[in-house]
Amino acid sequence: MGKKPVLNMADLAERAGVSMASVSRALSGAPGVSEATRTRIRTLAQDLSYTVSPDAARLARGSNGRIAVVTPDVAHWFYASMLDGIVTALHDSELDVLLYEVQEERERRRFFDELPARRQVDALVLIALPISDDERSRLDLMGVPVVMAGGTLGDHPHVRIDDAAAAHQAAAHLVGVGHERIAMINATGHWTLEYAAPSERLHGFTRALHDAALPLDPELVVTERWGSGGGAEAMSRLLGLSRPPTAVVAFSDEMAFGALRTLRRAALRVPQDMSVVGIDDHSVADMLDLTTVQQPVVEQGRVAGLLVREVVEHGAARSPYVTLPTHVVVRGTTAPPPPAPGALG
Amino acid sequence: MGKKPVLNMADLAERAGVSMASVSRALSGAPGVSEATRTRIRTLAQDLSYTVSPDAARLARGSNGRIAVVTPDVAHWFYASMLDGIVTALHDSELDVLLYEVQEERERRRFFDELPARRQVDALVLIALPISDDERSRLDLMGVPVVMAGGTLGDHPHVRIDDAAAAHQAAAHLVGVGHERIAMINATGHWTLEYAAPSERLHGFTRALHDAALPLDPELVVTERWGSGGGAEAMSRLLGLSRPPTAVVAFSDEMAFGALRTLRRAALRVPQDMSVVGIDDHSVADMLDLTTVQQPVVEQGRVAGLLVREVVEHGAARSPYVTLPTHVVVRGTTAPPPPAPGALG
DNA sequence: ATGCTCTACGTAAGCGCTTGCGTGATGACG
DNA sequence: CGTCATCACGCAAGCGCTTACGTAGAGCAT
Numbered sequence: 194m195g196k197k198p199v200l201n202m203a204d205l206a207e208r209a210g211v212s213m214a215s216v217s218r219a220l221s222g223a224p225g226v227s228e229a230t231r232t233r234i235r236t237l238a239q240d241l242s243y244t245v246s247p248d249a250a251r252l253a254r255g256s257n258g259r260i261a262v263v264t265p266d267v268a269h270w271f272y273a274s275m276l277d278g279i280v281t282a283l284h285d286s287e288l289d290v291l292l293y294e295v296q297e298e299r300e301r302r303r304f305f306d307e308l309p310a311r312r313q314v315d316a317l318v319l320i321a322l323p324i325s326d327d328e329r330s331r332l333d334l335m336g337v338p339v340v341m342a343g344g345t346l347g348d349h350p351h352v353r354i355d356d357a358a359a360a361h362q363a364a365a366h367l368v369g370v371g372h373e374r375i376a377m378i379n380a381t382g383h384w385t386l387e388y389a390a391p392s393e394r395l396h397g398f399t400r401a402l403h404d405a406a407l408p409l410d411p412e413l414v415v416t417e418r419w420g421s422g423g424g425a426e427a428m429s430r431l432l433g434l435s436r437p438p439t440a441v442v443a444f445s446d447e448m449a450f451g452a453l454r455t456l457r458r459a460a461l462r463v464p465q466d467m468s469v470v471g472i473d474d475h476s477v478a479d480m481l482d483l484t485t486v487q488q489p490v491v492e493q494g495r496v497a498g499l500l501v502r503e504v505v506e507h508g509a510a511r512s513p514y515v516t517l518p519t520h521v522v523v524r525g526t527t528a529p530p531p532p533a534p535g536a537l538g
Numbered sequence: 539m540g541k542k543p544v545l546n547m548a549d550l551a552e553r554a555g556v557s558m559a560s561v562s563r564a565l566s567g568a569p570g571v572s573e574a575t576r577t578r579i580r581t582l583a584q585d586l587s588y589t590v591s592p593d594a595a596r597l598a599r600g601s602n603g604r605i606a607v608v609t610p611d612v613a614h615w616f617y618a619s620m621l622d623g624i625v626t627a628l629h630d631s632e633l634d635v636l637l638y639e640v641q642e643e644r645e646r647r648r649f650f651d652e653l654p655a656r657r658q659v660d661a662l663v664l665i666a667l668p669i670s671d672d673e674r675s676r677l678d679l680m681g682v683p684v685v686m687a688g689g690t691l692g693d694h695p696h697v698r699i700d701d702a703a704a705a706h707q708a709a710a711h712l713v714g715v716g717h718e719r720i721a722m723i724n725a726t727g728h729w730t731l732e733y734a735a736p737s738e739r740l741h742g743f744t745r746a747l748h749d750a751a752l753p754l755d756p757e758l759v760v761t762e763r764w765g766s767g768g769g770a771e772a773m774s775r776l777l778g779l780s781r782p783p784t785a786v787v788a789f790s791d792e793m794a795f796g797a798l799r800t801l802r803r804a805a806l807r808v809p810q811d812m813s814v815v816g817i818d819d820h821s822v823a824d825m826l827d828l829t830t831v832q833q834p835v836v837e838q839g840r841v842a843g844l845l846v847r848e849v850v851e852h853g854a855a856r857s858p859y860v861t862l863p864t865h866v867v868v869r870g871t872t873a874p875p876p877p878a879p880g881a882l883g
Numbered sequence: 884a885t886g887c888t889c890t891a892c893g894t895a896a897g898c899g900c901t902t903g904c905g906t907g908a909t910g911a912c913g
Numbered sequence: 914c915g916t917c918a919t920c921a922c923g924c925a926a927g928c929g930c931t932t933a934c935g936t937a938g939a940g941c942a943t
Contacts, residue, residue, distance in 0.1 A: 199657070199681060201929055212893045217931060225932095227891060242679055246657045248593045249929035252898050262637075268622035268836070270615075277613035280639045289654060292607075292637045294625045309634060312544070312591045334587055336544065421825070450825055477822045480766070480795055491613070546899055557923045562901060570902095572921060594899035597928050657929095 261291045261310040264320040278494020305331045338504045342497035350513030352496040354488045359519040360397030363442040368405040371529040376413035376438035378427040424451025439530035446471035464528035482525035606636045606655040609665040623839020650676045683849045687842035695858030697841040704864040705742030708787040713750040716874040721758035721783035723772040769796025784875035791816035809873035827870035
């Protein structure tokens with residue numbers, strides 16, 4: 194009857210003819226064992242395929258080895274790429290990742306009320322998740338450092354892009370090829386909480402027009418819900434205008450995709466009749482030949498991963514605020530505007 | 539000096555004027571405390587925002603509350619959708635998810651050698667990860683149940699689609715609209731280990747031709763590496779043939795996208811000059827108007843999540859082998875073949 | 884030899900919980 | 914009014930580790 198199902202440290206110690214203390218030290222790399230003993234124990238552990246129980250170790254030591262990543266949507270291109278960067282950066286560390294998806298309001302509430310990650314992790318990485326003040330104070334209860342990937346959160350470490358600059362680049366590109374009547378398709382969040390990106394990008398857009406001494410026609414700024422459906426809808430509205438634009442900056446590639454769909458259905462040619470530029474450089478943008486402002490998403494995740502490692506390992510990050518650059522990728526959806534009807538040339 | 543940084547159960551018990559045992563029982567829902575006491579303790583815990591330490595609980599109880607999900611690529615559409623289904627299915631359970639990405643060979647080896655998830659989880663979900671026999675025996679060392687999502691693995695519980703049937707449906711659709719010279723673009727894995735899908739899909743394809751009494755021209759089966767690049771390459775080879783096909787079944791939508799790109803660059807019209815059908819119903823397929831065989835990816839993940847819950851909670855799943863249906867989604871990339879050069883009609 | 888410092892190792896006290904078992908109180912029953 | 918379940922609860926023994934502290938022996942200088 195009854196051997197333990199799995200070998201524990203006491204068993205190993207016995208077989209090695211030493212105390213548990215030595216085993217623990219040998220395996221963890223702590224000083225206080227001779228090299229000979231250490232090697233012997235390690236070899237034995239290997240042979241018996243023994244592993245220290247992370248839970249027991251963590252309990253005895255008080256915290257270690259795990260972080261939580263919180264994402265609004267596991268499957269969405271943007272968040273998934275971020276997550277990819279984060280786990281990649283963590284690959285050669287000892288940190289494991291506990292994954293939480295807080296998509297709907299219900300899960301959101303559950304996450305902040307119950308704090309399921311509480312006492313389980315050494316740090317938290319939030320992927321582009323706007324947070325209310327109440328929620329921030331709940332987070333503080335967890336008593337662990339937080340880093341924000343793809344946005345900002347108080348004075349917690351973060352990585353992000355300059356949204357205003359990105360939109361500015363998009364609009365400036367259109368100005369550069371000769372457009373004067375440029376629209377912006379902006380996004381509105383699906384939660385009560387607003388992301389900062391929409392207003393930032395609108396500012397950048399506005400500033401670009403201003404810099405080019407172009408008037409800003411309020412009709413040409415349309416806001417729809419986030420996603421390609423919203424983009425399609427927004428483009429319909431723009432086409433319905435008495436004086437439609439000749440080019441449009443979309444809040445994101447996804448919205449640009451929707452806009453392109455509307456244009457195709459309306460039998461308008463891109464870029465001859467209408468230029469479109471997105472923001473993101475979504476993996477599909479290349480396939481659809483969409484001109485866009487590229488932002489390094491995986492890289493943002495990677496930096497977030499490095500930040501969280503620093504924070505966990507050294508208590509703080511050396512340079513906790515990182516803004517990564519964006520740049521225009523010219524493809525086939527932008528060109529000079531068609532000659533104005535009744536124009537001289 | 540020295541209060542504990544965080545409230546523990548002993549503190550709570552003291553403040554509540556009861557023993558730890560009662561607190562534990564009250565909080566965990568175990569019998570042996572009166573309703574009155576239970577409520578009182580719970581309220582107090584709430585007020586003090588106390589949470590049981592999952593690690594200590596797990597240690598004392600011997601295992602509980604966490605599963606590992608292993609995916610080849612966090613960011614890839616297919617795996618990300620699977621993962622989404624899994625975490626969604628786990629949302630209203632008490633299970634947390636530990637995420638492991640084993641992308642490159644190095645990480646793969648590390649994962650199977652070190653078994654970082656070992657002693658940390660109650661079960662393992664593998665997302666479409668082909669596994670060698672050696673690796674399987676390593677996995678057995680973990681001593682926890684394994685479920686496979688998007689494939690099979692010995693007699694472990696699994697969810698998947700019928701790959702042969704999917705390819706059969708794709709080819710049959712093309713036969714149905716009148717094609718007789720149909721190619722297949724097949725995929726080859728990027729690892730040494732082969733997925734089962736390519737050969738299965740090839741079988742389904744072959745069988746469909748056979749069922750329609752069409753000859754199978756070996757020239758028309760081309761295999762390229764997985765991904766849209768491979769699809770593009772494969773299509774080039776097909777176009778180089780002395781007698782090119784009039785239609786093609788691609789291993790996946792991604793490969794179909796590549797094929798479409800090649801066709802566009804070759805100035806061939808789709809579907810007038812060439813019909814293309816993919817498999818997956820990738821989120822972008824709709825955007826590119828690609829006819830495809832839809833497979834329920836998120837749903838497969840969801841089912842995998844349910845399976846793992848059953849396995850963890852009841853020790854076994856009631857029906858551990860699930861095959862989900864696929865079906866053709868007709869869009870704009872398939873049409874009858876062009877009239878044969880020199881044909882009578 | 885004596886005394887001292889090091890090093891390698893063992894002892895044992897926790898870490899924060901769960902749970903089998905024991906106990907007194909309570910109520911049912913004859 | 915005695916007898917026995919039953920129930921609510923406390924006691925204390927772990928769960929599998931880490932680590933402060935203690936100790937024996939080796940090495941060295943005196």
